[in-house]
Amino acid sequence: MGTVAGGAFRRFFRFLPRPAVTNTLYLPELREMLAESNAAELQEFCTALHPARTAEFMEGLTAQEAWEVLRHADPATRAEVFSYFDPHKQVELIETIDRNEIGHLITDLAPDERVDILHRVDSQIRDQILTLLHADERRDILRLSTYPASTAGAVMTTQFARISATMTVAEALADLRRQNEQREMVYYLYVVDQGDHLRGLVSLRQLVLAEPDARILDIMQTKIVSVEVEVDQEEAARTLAQYDLLALPVVDHERHLVGIITADDVIDVVVEEATEDAQRSAAVQPLTLGYLQTRLLTLTWKRGLWLTILFYFSLGTAFTLGRYEQIVASVPWLVFFLPLVISCGGNSGNQSATLVITALSTGDIRLRDWLRVAIRELLMGLLLGGILGAIGFFAALFVAPTAAAACILPATVLLVVICGTMTGSLLPLLFSRLGLDPSLMSNPMVACIMDLLGVLIYMSLALALLSPA
Amino acid sequence: MGTVAGGAFRRFFRFLPRPAVTNTLYLPELREMLAESNAAELQEFCTALHPARTAEFMEGLTAQEAWEVLRHADPATRAEVFSYFDPHKQVELIETIDRNEIGHLITDLAPDERVDILHRVDSQIRDQILTLLHADERRDILRLSTYPASTAGAVMTTQFARISATMTVAEALADLRRQNEQREMVYYLYVVDQGDHLRGLVSLRQLVLAEPDARILDIMQTKIVSVEVEVDQEEAARTLAQYDLLALPVVDHERHLVGIITADDVIDVVVEEATEDAQRSAAVQPLTLGYLQTRLLTLTWKRGLWLTILFYFSLGTAFTLGRYEQIVASVPWLVFFLPLVISCGGNSGNQSATLVITALSTGDIRLRDWLRVAIRELLMGLLLGGILGAIGFFAALFVAPTAAAACILPATVLLVVICGTMTGSLLPLLFSRLGLDPSLMSNPMVACIMDLLGVLIYMSLALALLSPA
Secondary structure, eight states, X not given: OBOOOSSXXXXXXXXXXXXXXXXXXXXXXXXXXXXXXXXXXXXXXXXXSOXXXXXXXXXXXXXXXXXXXXXXXXXXXXXXXXXXXXHHHHHHHHHHSOHHHHHHHHHHSOHHHHHHHHHHSOHHHHHHHHHHXXXXXXXXXXXXTTSOTTBHHHHOBSOEEEEETTSBXXXXXXXXXXXXXXXXXXEEEEEEOTTOBEEEEEEHHHHHHSOTTOBHHHHOBOOOBOEETTSBHHHHHHHHHHTTOSEEEEEOTTOBEEEEEEHHHHHHHHHHHHHHHHHHTTTOOOOSSOTTTSOHHHHHHHHHHHHXXXXXXXXXXXXXXXXXHHHHHHOHHHHHTHHHHHHHHHHHHHHHHHHHHHHHHXXXXXXXXXXXXXXXXXXXXXXXXXXXXXXHHHHHHTTOSSHHHHTHHHHHHHHHHHHHHHHHHHHHHHHHHTTSOGGGSOHHHHHHHHHHHHHHHHHHHHHHHHTTO | OBOOOSSTTHHHHHTOOOHHXXXXXXXXXXXXXXXXXXXXHHHHHHHHXXXXXXXXXXXXXXXXXXXXXXXXXXXXXXXXXXXXXXXXXXXXXXHHSOHHHHHHHHHHSOHHHHHHHHHXXXXXXXXXXXXXXXXXXXXXXXXXXXXXXXXXXXXXXXXXXXXXXXXXXXXXXXXXXXXXXXXXXXXEEEEEOTTOBEEEEEEHHHHHHSOTTOBHHHHOXXXXXXXXXXXXXXXXXXXXXXXXXXXXXXXXXXXXXXXXXXXXXXXXXXXXXXXXXXXXTXXXXXXXXXXXXXXXXXXXXXXXXXXXXXXXXXXXXXXXXXXTHHHHHHXXXXXXXXXXXXXXXXXXXXXXXXXXXXXXXXXXXXXXXXXXXXXXXXXXXXXXXXXXXXHHHHHHHTTOSSHXXXXXXXXXXXXXXHHHHHHHHHHHHXXXXXXXXXXXXXXXHHHHHXXXXXXXXXXXXXXXXXXXX
């Protein structure tokens, strides 16, 4: 997967199956190098590979060991490798290694990244580190950290190339050469006026293709897509994706250019949002750290909160069922199918809810499509309920005294599945209409509602169909 | 959200709240322009906005009308706007508009895009269009369409800049200026040898910063991350994201460079995979088209298949419950809590399954962490089951004859929640270990297993605790 320059490593990489499996293979050799203080080999290790790969191979090391290894890299490579470590390892390193050395490391990180990491560090240690930084950098960090989490401001970087419309192409290129070291994304150059307002954009490709004495003003693109600093990161991600951009400028209320969001940050946002949606739809409050990094009590709270709410709903179902004690006691075979009936409702409801929630989030359906959705789901409910009901009828014949009594089951299944598809599809749309997150209408929540509806439909039908018998 | 050049449009865009709401606002004006054949205004409409925005505003038009509008754009803009239409609108256009005109349009599309679109078109029409294209392009399309869906080959584009290591920087820049029109991603230039093997990479940024007479061989990066053409698109996406790349080269078995995957395509892949995972975990076979575009019978099949399987499982639960007829008939209050008991198991199981599946897909946990996961989930089960059990105990006191009998409920809830967390967490890990997709261990599947386990635990405990009474 990688062509490697260094010598000693080549034999390793030829046989690499997948990163996840192999990243502890090299640990003993690495520890040996450390024990021997073998500077030459450690230096080779730090530079021979892509920094992401180097970070992977160091995964099993302690914070102290990892830092010993990184000492042998030049500062830029050190910062790059560090940026690929797991967040909790980054925090551990920052909290345990000498403050001065960490100060230098922080300076070399990308602005959006260092704010992210410092945010996780113990606040006392963070303050100590901040005092060690240049005033400029400290101010930049403090400003970036004022943007609320999950907004465009929180994911943007402040490293971008800024040019003036009055420059010529040659001047802009010369300027770029000067600025280059510091800039993350030099493929788009943003044109700002003296008040730092965003006026246009020139791609590096345009610069290279243009005549050296052409004016930026004449070649710049002015149809620029940008987002405001407070918009949700999800909207910023959607905008970048929709317009197929490499980077998206972020502006404040007065259209001052304050940062850019790059495509690789958007990929992270998309993954993060998908994970949160999945967790929310399983009735878990989204985790801020990884599963193994989240403390047990935090996890208990994030899960227990919803479980308890759902439990109280279920108690309601239990007491509803209690009102039908007579029929439960006198027709026990009805009870056998109770779990089946309510799971039919839950499963079909889950399917509809998930289809509608994913279609809403990909923009595949809009709120105004609600009637089309409702009609589709009604038809789906009829078809699916019909099929399952037919199977259920033959199963009920085994235990029901008469064929007429056995009809209770298919009739219930049909009605419950229709209720499931309607509830599952329309509740997320309703939530979305009310400005709430449709994925709050989570699968367990739909299942819970269907438990109650299932019991009511089943018992009412049983009463109606069995009483004349 | 966009700075607009044209005059008439400016007043519209100042008040744009969100795209989704406003894209039908402009339809009447657009239809009026068409009725009047107002070439000047239609031309302005086609060029004044970002192509993605133009496409949005045309959403309500019929295929015929949309084509009438696009006739007023130059071919490049026409192709760009077209590429932002919904897939089903693209297909409709291709199938209804004059073949010759479509042939030109197809030529102007990006290679990966046109293969994608032609794939969806009626095969007869596709063949007609193919015969109208240049032999080169036809070959390119046929070659790209041989790669199976969801592989790197199917998402890559064949438009990229290719240079030779023997060139100087000045020669490479001159070459780039010549090739530029055709290339999608010119920010990375790939260095190939005479046999077309991938040897290195030079970024446009490097080219701009290097001395004009430097040799490519001396400045190119050789630590290149690439993927093979058959790997899953998800793996390609993960690789690009992990290494923070703008584009990822795709090679065949002999390391011939055959295409590149760009970051914006990866964003699409990530969204697509997240949607598929969500659907799979709600027991829906992933849809290939949008929700509203999928035919009702297809949807019935994709949902009905799983619902039927789950239904048969539930029949098993019903017959298991049937074996406890005696106790069901004699202690009806136990039945009241049956839905509650099984939903406790399902909900806690869902939570664990979703946490483990998302953590696996973000690389947050690995298979070898299974023991840590199991211990965490056991503790979670104890805590959550304890809390819910305590609430359940007080509820059961209302209906149970004795406090001892009421204990059946909390004991069951505790055990069922523990079973739920263990089943929900370990089954996805087991599936992953067996090389199966862990999201197949979908939420309804876990809930279904918990139905059966819940019934068994509840009834066994009831038998054990009630028989001496």
